[in-house]
Amino acid sequence: MANVVVVGAQWGDEGKGKIVDWLSERADIIARFQGGHNAGHTLVIDGKVYKLNALPSGVVRGGKLSVIGNGVVLDPWHLVTEIEKIREQGVEISPETLMIAENTPLILPIHGELDRAREEASSKGTKIGTTGRGIGPAYEDKVGRRSVRVADLADEATLTARVDRALQHHDPLRKGLGIEPIDRDGLIAQLKEIAPEILKYAAPVWKVLAENRKQGKRILFEGAQGSLLDIDFGTYPFVTSSNVVAGQAAAGTGMGPGAIDFVLGIVKAYTTRVGEGPFPTELDDADGQRLGERGREFGTVTGRKRRCGWFDAALVRQTCAVSGVSGIALTKLDVLDGFDVLKICVGYDLDGKRLDYLPTAADEQARCTPVYEEIEGWNESTEGARSWADLPAAAIKYVRRIEELIDCPVAMLSTSPEREDTILVT
Ligand code: 2SA
Ligand code: MG
Numbered sequence: 001m002a003n004v005v006v007v008g009a010q011w012g013d014e015g016k017g018k019i020v021d022w023l024s025e026r027a028d029i030i031a032r033f034q035g036g037h038n039a040g041h042t043l044v045i046d047g048k049v050y051k052l053n054a055l056p057s058g059v060v061r062g063g064k065l066s067v068i069g070n071g072v073v074l075d076p077w078h079l080v081t082e083i084e085k086i087r088e089q090g091v092e093i094s095p096e097t098l099m100i101a102e103n104t105p106l107i108l109p110i111h112g113e114l115d116r117a118r119e120e121a122s123s124k125g126t127k128i129g130t131t132g133r134g135i136g137p138a139y140e141d142k143v144g145r146r147s148v149r150v151a152d153l154a155d156e157a158t159l160t161a162r163v164d165r166a167l168q169h170h171d172p173l174r175k176g177l178g179i180e181p182i183d184r185d186g187l188i189a190q191l192k193e194i195a196p197e198i199l200k201y202a203a204p205v206w207k208v209l210a211e212n213r214k215q216g217k218r219i220l221f222e223g224a225q226g227s228l229l230d231i232d233f234g235t236y237p238f239v240t241s242s243n244v245v246a247g248q249a250a251a252g253t254g255m256g257p258g259a260i261d262f263v264l265g266i267v268k269a270y271t272t273r274v275g276e277g278p279f280p281t282e283l284d285d286a287d288g289q290r291l292g293e294r295g296r297e298f299g300t301v302t303g304r305k306r307r308c309g310w311f312d313a314a315l316v317r318q319t320c321a322v323s324g325v326s327g328i329a330l331t332k333l334d335v336l337d338g339f340d341v342l343k344i345c346v347g348y349d350l351d352g353k354r355l356d357y358l359p360t361a362a363d364e365q366a367r368c369t370p371v372y373e374e375i376e377g378w379n380e381s382t383e384g385a386r387s388w389a390d391l392p393a394a395a396i397k398y399v400r401r402i403e404e405l406i407d408c409p410v411a412m413l414s415t416s417p418e419r420e421d422t423i424l425v426t
Pocket of ligand 2: 012013014039040041042300
């Protein structure tokens with residue numbers, strides 16, 4: 001298989017980091033195509049834990065090219081700190097192993113400030129529960145045509161003009177929210193200082209990828225967040241500000257859609273969500289508590305406790321369709337060990353009518369109640385299983401039922417954070 005896109009098929013935190021790491025062995029290039037340092041990808045290699053936000057997961061494997069594509073929004077200060085941290089863990093990062101698209105928009109301190117101030121000013125119902133990292137405001141500036149982009153760092157006159165254009169928009173906004181005015185010269189000085197640290201990785205990524213593709217190099221596109229957080233197809237407005245679906249892999253790096261050979265959807269064996277917004281199968285009871293504890297469900301970026309609930313097959317069927325998922329990797333099955341009965345949401349009841357998808361209108365979403373199917377649990381441990389034969393019959397039944405309900409085959413099964421604990425389904 002040549003080029004694979006990995007996307008989260010739920011609300012993020014499906015365990016993409018491990019799968020991407022597993023697949024990166026079979027790839028030459030690993031590319032991020034959306035999101036920013038709101039992502040939290042955890043990799044466990046030989047017991048050593050690496051936590052990545054903006055860097056593609058490929059950096060921890062030697063001999064690969066890691067790419068930050070134009071679809072990403074990049075906080076240059078965070079990136080430099082992240083590179084330092086990962087270097088301290090013994091990972092080598094150089095302009096030969098990391099490239100940043102020159103047309104990548106930057107996240108500036110004003111974006112984080114605006115993000116946090118807006119969240120603070122909102123109340124339940126309007127609050128999004130963002131990571132507070134300035135992702136939304138940075139994307140707003142991108143489509144508003146007032147971003148400072150990586151390439152702008154190379155020329156002082158351009159940089160100054162870009163900053164002034166952005167501030168023209170931001171100054172009144174800040175005033176309205178009671179944030180003190182920006183120190184323009186200070187911001188420009190900060191940007192000039194960080195510029196060489198970023199520019200050394202800057203490259204025409206679209207061109208590098210096209211050339212590599214011609215040579216038969218394999219590209220792994222690493223999605224962040226999950227399809228239900230997609231700006232178009234997610235539970236709007238409780239979403240992130242980028243397209244998360246697989247189609248974005250092409251536009252977010254500068255390749256045609258034909259460059260994508262396989263879309264791997266990462267799916268957790270139950271459901272979690274961090275942040276506000278609808279979550280039909282959410283559990284407020286002991287079962288939900290148990291999922292959270294056994295699954296260690298805390299946000300890697302913010303440390304927030306994740307909301308937990310039963311597997312929602314209707315939602316995953318939907319996200320597999322919009323991302324054109326070719327096969328899924330099912331993760332964290334072991335968290336379900338020891339439940340007597342498991343529930344799977346197969347659709348919704350809306351005012352007495354049965355739906356097999358989540359409607360778009362917010363009021364309808366709120367009135368939807370999940371329709372569950374019950375399935376027998378298992379007592380045996382599935383943790384660390386490395387073949388189908390290691391799995392109890394009831395666990396296999398659960399996996400097969402999911403496959404049927406989401407209308408998409410299971411390609412991989414992950415049974416612990418360690419990369420070796422993976423079952424390939426052929
Ligand atoms: P933002 O900051 O503007 O992207 O937030 C908007 C919504 O998107 C959600 N979001 C996430 N959901 C799950 N995981 C994410 N990454 C971190 C992690 C999150 C963390 O891996 O754990 O540490 O809290 C992520 N990033 C954004 C967010 O919760 C909002 O609902
Ligand atoms: Mg995460």
